[in-house]
Amino acid sequence: MTALSGSSLPELTVRTAWDSTRPLVPLTAARVMRSGRPLRIAMLAPPWIAVPPPGYGGVEEVVSVLTEALVRRGHSVTLFCAPGSASSATVVTLLDETHPDEIERSLYEVDHVARAFEAIELVEDGDGFDVIHDHCGFTALAMADRIHTPIVHTLHGQFTPSTAAFYLRHAAKATLVGISRAQLASAPPGLGPIAAIPNPLDVSGWQLVEHKDDYLLWIGRMTPEKGPHRAIAAARAAGVPLVLAGVIQPGQRAFFEREVAPQIDGTRVRFVGEVAGSAKRLLFAHARGLLMPIRWDEPFGMVMVEALACGTPVIAFPEGAARELVVEGRTGFLVEDERAMAAAVGRLDTIAARDCRNWVTRHCDLDVVAAAYERTYRSVVRESSAMTAALV
Amino acid sequence: MTALSGSSLPELTVRTAWDSTRPLVPLTAARVMRSGRPLRIAMLAPPWIAVPPPGYGGVEEVVSVLTEALVRRGHSVTLFCAPGSASSATVVTLLDETHPDEIERSLYEVDHVARAFEAIELVEDGDGFDVIHDHCGFTALAMADRIHTPIVHTLHGQFTPSTAAFYLRHAAKATLVGISRAQLASAPPGLGPIAAIPNPLDVSGWQLVEHKDDYLLWIGRMTPEKGPHRAIAAARAAGVPLVLAGVIQPGQRAFFEREVAPQIDGTRVRFVGEVAGSAKRLLFAHARGLLMPIRWDEPFGMVMVEALACGTPVIAFPEGAARELVVEGRTGFLVEDERAMAAAVGRLDTIAARDCRNWVTRHCDLDVVAAAYERTYRSVVRESSAMTAALV
Numbered sequence: 153m154t155a156l157s158g159s160s161l162p163e164l165t166v167r168t169a170w171d172s173t174r175p176l177v178p179l180t181a182a183r184v185m186r187s188g189r190p191l192r193i194a195m196l197a198p199p200w201i202a203v204p205p206p207g208y209g210g211v212e213e214v215v216s217v218l219t220e221a222l223v224r225r226g227h228s229v230t231l232f233c234a235p236g237s238a239s240s241a242t243v244v245t246l247l248d249e250t251h252p253d254e255i256e257r258s259l260y261e262v263d264h265v266a267r268a269f270e271a272i273e274l275v276e277d278g279d280g281f282d283v284i285h286d287h288c289g290f291t292a293l294a295m296a297d298r299i300h301t302p303i304v305h306t307l308h309g310q311f312t313p314s315t316a317a318f319y320l321r322h323a324a325k326a327t328l329v330g331i332s333r334a335q336l337a338s339a340p341p342g343l344g345p346i347a348a349i350p351n352p353l354d355v356s357g358w359q360l361v362e363h364k365d366d367y368l369l370w371i372g373r374m375t376p377e378k379g380p381h382r383a384i385a386a387a388r389a390a391g392v393p394l395v396l397a398g399v400i401q402p403g404q405r406a407f408f409e410r411e412v413a414p415q416i417d418g419t420r421v422r423f424v425g426e427v428a429g430s431a432k433r434l435l436f437a438h439a440r441g442l443l444m445p446i447r448w449d450e451p452f453g454m455v456m457v458e459a460l461a462c463g464t465p466v467i468a469f470p471e472g473a474a475r476e477l478v479v480e481g482r483t484g485f486l487v488e489d490e491r492a493m494a495a496a497v498g499r500l501d502t503i504a505a506r507d508c509r510n511w512v513t514r515h516c517d518l519d520v521v522a523a524a525y526e527r528t529y530r531s532v533v534r535e536s537s538a539m540t541a542a543l544v
Numbered sequence: 545m546t547a548l549s550g551s552s553l554p555e556l557t558v559r560t561a562w563d564s565t566r567p568l569v570p571l572t573a574a575r576v577m578r579s580g581r582p583l584r585i586a587m588l589a590p591p592w593i594a595v596p597p598p599g600y601g602g603v604e605e606v607v608s609v610l611t612e613a614l615v616r617r618g619h620s621v622t623l624f625c626a627p628g629s630a631s632s633a634t635v636v637t638l639l640d641e642t643h644p645d646e647i648e649r650s651l652y653e654v655d656h657v658a659r660a661f662e663a664i665e666l667v668e669d670g671d672g673f674d675v676i677h678d679h680c681g682f683t684a685l686a687m688a689d690r691i692h693t694p695i696v697h698t699l700h701g702q703f704t705p706s707t708a709a710f711y712l713r714h715a716a717k718a719t720l721v722g723i724s725r726a727q728l729a730s731a732p733p734g735l736g737p738i739a740a741i742p743n744p745l746d747v748s749g750w751q752l753v754e755h756k757d758d759y760l761l762w763i764g765r766m767t768p769e770k771g772p773h774r775a776i777a778a779a780r781a782a783g784v785p786l787v788l789a790g791v792i793q794p795g796q797r798a799f800f801e802r803e804v805a806p807q808i809d810g811t812r813v814r815f816v817g818e819v820a821g822s823a824k825r826l827l828f829a830h831a832r833g834l835l836m837p838i839r840w841d842e843p844f845g846m847v848m849v850e851a852l853a854c855g856t857p858v859i860a861f862p863e864g865a866a867r868e869l870v871v872e873g874r875t876g877f878l879v880e881d882e883r884a885m886a887a888a889v890g891r892l893d894t895i896a897a898r899d900c901r902n903w904v905t906r907h908c909d910l911d912v913v914a915a916a917y918e919r920t921y922r923s924v925v926r927e928s929s930a931m932t933a934a935l936v
Contacts, residue, residue, distance in 0.1 A: 248709065258650040259682050263710050266686035290651050291683070294658035298690035317640065318655050 194281040198288045199264035202236035221522035232268040265291040283529045296325035302536045316340040332473035335451035352521035358461035361437040362505040369439035371397040374404040381411040382445035389494035399426040437462035444468035460512040463505025585621045586673040590680045591656035594628035613914035624660040657683035675921045688717035708732040724865035727843035744913035750853035753829040754897040761831035763789040766796040773803040774837035781886035791818040829854035836860035852904040855897025
């Protein structure tokens with residue numbers, strides 16, 4: 153389970169944005185070789201949704217939390233992002249509007265990244281950035297050999313046959329970082345070793361509750377892969393009330409009506425719809441356990457991290473990043489099916505709430521994650537400087 | 545009506561891919577400054593559909609015809625394109641598959657263009673290309689200041705508020721070419737003068753027929769903008785039979801059933817579905833006239849050019865490029881409504897089939913269009929060479 157800790161960083165293969173066939177100019181970044189010096193970081197968010205996101209927006213939430221943590225650690229961060237964003241970093245918005253319903257449309261992604269590269273190069277003429285941290289689709293990575301500042305690119309999604317081909321072709325232009333070992337296990341052979349750094353959570357924002365109420369929690373999208381119907385079966389078999397929370401998105405109504413709605417009785421099975429803010433935090437904090445009967449290879453699972461931060465253990469099917477976030481007998485249980493999930497509910501009181509919180513604080517707290525990225529940035533800057541020194 | 549002739553080229557504003565703030569290397573392109581020397585052209589087709597297109601694919605058809613004409617004129621053309629393409633040029637395919645149903649998806653567009661740039665630069669290390677002619681979405685234009693070879697970018701679509709913002713921001717990185725004056729009239733103020741070069745047709749592939757049969761032709765998509773119902777009204781009022789040809793695409797069935805199907809009687813109004821190949825050419829060649837009662841600002845209109853090539857005059861509403869392709873009383877008539885269209889049918893015999901063909905041969909034949917692009921390429925290369933000479 154060390155893949156999510158900072159100690160996995162020695163696995164990191166440093167790749168550089170420098171192309172030895174192109175003309176080089178001396179790197180101002182050489183000045184930051186000494187560890188501990190504040191870094192000048194260009195954080196490149198996607199063009200689709202503001203940072204932080206007003207509603208849905210997993211990547212934008214990660215960018216927001218990480219940016220705040222890096223600023224607090226003393227770095228000079230400039231956030232290149234969609235309009236409407238707010239941050240302690242210097243904020244540079246690029247397009248005139250957000251485009252939440254046109255994600256991956258080349259017109260906007262390419263425009264956004266091309267403007268970001270130009271803005272970054274304007275700064276380059278002055279003091280310059282040490283590193284670009286790219287969270288924005290495909291354009292910056294594919295063009296990373298056409299800008300002098302080295303790029304760190306976080307892999308936010310699953311590998312698919314299409315994205316695998318893309319990454320095989322362009323990965324060497326930047327330093328890739330995954331978000332879980334499970335995600336990286338599906339990387340195409342030939343991509344080489346990539347470090348995993350988990351998505352960050354501000355653990356201090358979530359209250360540790362040691363004396364739990366008598367309910368189990370399921371939260372998520374109303375889809376078969378997320379398994380609300382399996383959570384109901386497991387909770388009923390365990391004889392413990394279940395609270396279901398989540399939004400019913402377009403296209404999910406038929407599944408909800410068929411598999412979930414008939415089971416809702418207001419006592420053993422309750423449905424509270426979409427929850428946010430303090431209501432969501434209380435729901436997580438007072439649950440005896442979070443049920444994750446998922447059937448898909450989820451590259452991360454922020455709801456598990458949020459539950460653990462409150463001291464709420466997780467019972468999950470061994471899929472995707474659940475295999476890393478659930479440490480058997482310590483932060484929860486990995487089980488094969490609904491029957492085993494029901495049985496594991498009986499063992500929840502063997503897990504200490506404080507152990508869950510401690511584990512997640514040590515592995516996913518924003519400061520731990522920011523420190524891991526900081527080491528990655530420094531390693532990339534050192535490598536770039538060394539290559540420059542060898543060539544000029 | 546000179547916008548579509550080669551004589552409009554003096555309007556061309558030459559922009560260059562060189563950015564004076566970036567390091568320069570001497571341009572091998574200087575060797576092609578002498579007019580008449582064969583050019584080395586990198587033709588960049590989209591990643592979505594093969595060249596030539598097996599079915600629908602307007603841009604790919606233009607790329608195919610232009611590429612063949614340039615090869616025949618003695619230039620060295622390399623076609624960077626989707627798999628399955630065939631050409632007399634050197635063919636370099638980039639992605640493993642075509643993506644006809646994912647047009648504008650950044651993953652594929654960016655991958656395709658990044659690979660093309662790399663392949664072009666590999667050649668640059670040898671003899672090099674003089675110019676890149678880009679037909680591929682947005683990526684190459686936005687990144688045109690990050691490759692040394694100058695880029696000519698053909699505007700294939702309408703300007704929308706979104707694309708207008710994009711072009712205002714990135715146009716100066718390349719030389720833009722429009723496909724009609726009507727299209728360029730909707731360009732945002734501030735984009736500066738842009739030359740129009742029409743889409744090319746191989747006129748020799750279409751037979752001139754001077755003695756026509758007694759029917760009018762409407763061809764197109766079954767949408768209100770294209771106006772099949774208005775063509776029916778005009779033909780009925782004129783008392784001349786009408787042939788409707790075209791595919792009914794998903795989403796167009798309700799309009800067809802409501803407005804078109806009840807009018808089809810097999811004699812005065814016939815519907816022949818989608819036509820292609822020699823059947824399509826015969827249908828164009830033997831019609832007394834082509835009806836274009838369109839209500840949208842069409843940036844070009846290849847069916848009008850095809851009709852004129854057969855000596856078939858066009859009666860059109862004065863929208864978009866129809867205002868340029870229809871020369872009043874010579875290649876057809878511009879009319880305001882169905883009543884005026886019916887009246888114009890009575891004047892069709894005042895137009896000589898040969899005049900229609902001559903006009904289109906002089907303005908849109910593949911060799912005329914290739915020559916216009918050739919002058920554009922040479923102008924761009926001269927400008928780049930001059931800038932290089934001034935700076936080294």
